[in-house]
Amino acid sequence: xxxxxxxxxxxxxxxxxxxxxxxxxxxxxxxxxxxxxxxxxxxxxxxxxxxxxxxxxxxxxxxxxxxxxxxxxxxxxxxxxxxxxxxxxxx
Numbered sequence: 001x002x003x004x005x006x007x008x009x010x011x012x013x014x015x016x017x018x019x020x021x022x023x024x025x026x027x028x029x030x031x032x033x034x035x036x037x038x039x040x041x042x043x044x045x046x047x048x049x050x051x052x053x054x055x056x057x058x059x060x061x062x063x064x065x066x067x068x069x070x071x072x073x074x075x076x077x078x079x080x081x082x083x084x085x086x087x088x089x090x091x
Contacts, residue, residue: 007077008034008048014078015039018087031064033072039085044073051076 012022021038033045049055075081
């Protein structure tokens, strides 16, 4: 079973608080990103890593990312996601 990064729960809570829909996909495996976020009519795939442990992509994630035709964002904090989404004032 895949272990989610420790910061994932806090990030999901913050995203929902600003009106995002969040599908937790970290348990899917096969390198699929941790969460899919819907915000203002757009979908975002986020791979959440823990900066304190220098989280890096594992082999299955590297493989998935290399084959995916869309954008996947690798993030370390809610501030990283807010910047991508253009959310202001929730730091």
